[in-house]
Amino acid sequence: MPKEPFEDRSSRSIPSGSAFEPKIVAFFCNWCTYTAADLAGTSRMHYAPNVRIIRVMCSGRIDPQFVLKAFHEGADGVLIGGCHPGDCHYQEGNYKALRRYKLLKRLLAQLGVEEGRLRLEWIAASEGDKVKRVIDEMTEEIRRLGPFRPSEAEPVEKQAVLAGQPREAR
Amino acid sequence: MMAEAKPKVAFYWCASCGGCEEAVVDLAEDLLKVVEAVELAFWPVALDFKREDVERLPDGSLAAAFINGAIRLSEHEEMAHLLRRKAQLVIAYGSCAHLGGVPGLANLHDRGSIFQYVYRDAPSVANPEGVFPQERFPAEEGELELPAFWDTVKALDQVVEVDYYVPGCPPTPKVTRAAIEALFGEGELPPKGTVLGAGTRALCHECPLNETKPDKLLLEGFKRVHEVIPEPNKCLLAQGLICLGPATREGCGALCISANMPCTGCFGPLDRVRDYGGKALSEIASILNSNDEGEIERALEKVADPVGTFYRYSLPRSFLGRRIRRGDRP
Ligand code: SF4
Ligand code: SF4
Ligand code: FES
Numbered sequence: 001m002p003k004e005p006f007e008d009r010s011s012r013s014i015p016s017g018s019a020f021e022p023k024i025v026a027f028f029c030n031w032c033t034y035t036a037a038d039l040a041g042t043s044r045m046h047y048a049p050n051v052r053i054i055r056v057m058c059s060g061r062i063d064p065q066f067v068l069k070a071f072h073e074g075a076d077g078v079l080i081g082g083c084h085p086g087d088c089h090y091q092e093g094n095y096k097a098l099r100r101y102k103l104l105k106r107l108l109a110q111l112g113v114e115e116g117r118l119r120l121e122w123i124a125a126s127e128g129d130k131v132k133r134v135i136d137e138m139t140e141e142i143r144r145l146g147p148f149r150p151s152e153a154e155p156v157e158k159q160a161v162l163a164g165q166p167r168e169a170r
Numbered sequence: 171m172m173a174e175a176k177p178k179v180a181f182y183w184c185a186s187c188g189g190c191e192e193a194v195v196d197l198a199e200d201l202l203k204v205v206e207a208v209e210l211a212f213w214p215v216a217l218d219f220k221r222e223d224v225e226r227l228p229d230g231s232l233a234a235a236f237i238n239g240a241i242r243l244s245e246h247e248e249m250a251h252l253l254r255r256k257a258q259l260v261i262a263y264g265s266c267a268h269l270g271g272v273p274g275l276a277n278l279h280d281r282g283s284i285f286q287y288v289y290r291d292a293p294s295v296a297n298p299e300g301v302f303p304q305e306r307f308p309a310e311e312g313e314l315e316l317p318a319f320w321d322t323v324k325a326l327d328q329v330v331e332v333d334y335y336v337p338g339c340p341p342t343p344k345v346t347r348a349a350i351e352a353l354f355g356e357g358e359l360p361p362k363g364t365v366l367g368a369g370t371r372a373l374c375h376e377c378p379l380n381e382t383k384p385d386k387l388l389l390e391g392f393k394r395v396h397e398v399i400p401e402p403n404k405c406l407l408a409q410g411l412i413c414l415g416p417a418t419r420e421g422c423g424a425l426c427i428s429a430n431m432p433c434t435g436c437f438g439p440l441d442r443v444r445d446y447g448g449k450a451l452s453e454i455a456s457i458l459n460s461n462d463e464g465e466i467e468r469a470l471e472k473v474a475d476p477v478g479t480f481y482r483y484s485l486p487r488s489f490l491g492r493r494i495r496r497g498d499r500p
Pocket of ligand 3: 029030031032057058059060082083087088089090091093094
């Protein structure tokens, strides 16, 4: 039983840096960034294989819950790609995305999520090279930050609780 | 649920303020009807029953256990498990049991940082001997065992299976009556997981100010509650106050709005929303009428405390659940 009250009983050991491969979930707008990623592929550009791309019809479709859920399910970073300002297929979607992103960033900062783990980029359909650059940069950034590790873990002492057992039986 | 013997019911509190217990008492004369319909087998705040009395009951012999409060201590978790074994139905009563509640905001900290502040650093503390809570204490009569304080506050369904939820901080008498009716009335039990006593639409639908809310609401900026005296009879959100009515489940009758205060979301999310704060944040951010990055940032500064604003009652039940900790930064 700890005498020292400051001990953090649910911290887990950090896997050693070399073995860590960041997992990045990317939400790309169908009309621009997704097409650009396609272009990067057909142009045989090499970019870091750490990104899982999810196609959405517009960056304005991205509910902040998608981002939070991605982190919850093990993403180390989340990338949002949308059309440049003024170019959204649905006029306003990317501005909505920008407003949500700005507020979500502040919420995440309060929750201890490092700045570099969520990124928003405007990437036009012709900018295959930008897809490559952003993904490579972000992968490096997150490699440096280490795994995200959402702290769902409850301390070891939880195991000591014999659920609902009468005290005498413990 | 109709037998010769009255169904046995337990009420219990975990990490709560006592408001939910008060809410049961607020049923006023209707409480007598409840007492007529059910037998109170355990209600520590009002009746002298002990944990041992519950332990002695056969498993499954309680018709229902209403548990309020969040799970903060090992004792709360043990009691939740015990009541789960003894009761056929477990009902998370009130915001704290439902979503983690206000005590759940302590998930911005952890055991270590809370103890440091409360027993050492707070300006009102004098603790020269550095006495901190312990889980064992050698008293003259023998060693005492005390509950452990967890790092993370949880909602009830994060530690035991929950059959139904009753929302609100605290649930209003109307909601409580409707929940009891749904459980012990004539009709069939609602599907498991139902949020009882409240509706399924957003609060705006039952808000008397809804008529004054524009269909397409766009705001130049937000105002904090201490900065304005709201105009009466005009949607608070349309006046720039952050009212979470559009993201919150109806059922309270727009209580806060009737008192000129915006909704802070105690009834929690609508059925298909998993993370209340994420949804509420989305609705607030998207109505800002600006496309300029700097301007957006400045306008959003009015949301001084995003976690406290959007997760006031639901941080434990959110996707992230708590502030992320890094090994080197407790
Ligand atoms: S936003 Fe608030 S004040 Fe406006 S209609 Fe909805 S609940 Fe009522
Ligand atoms: S207005 Fe909102 S915060 Fe107030 S009681 Fe109703 S749901 Fe809860
Ligand atoms: S269509 Fe690409 S961001 Fe809206």
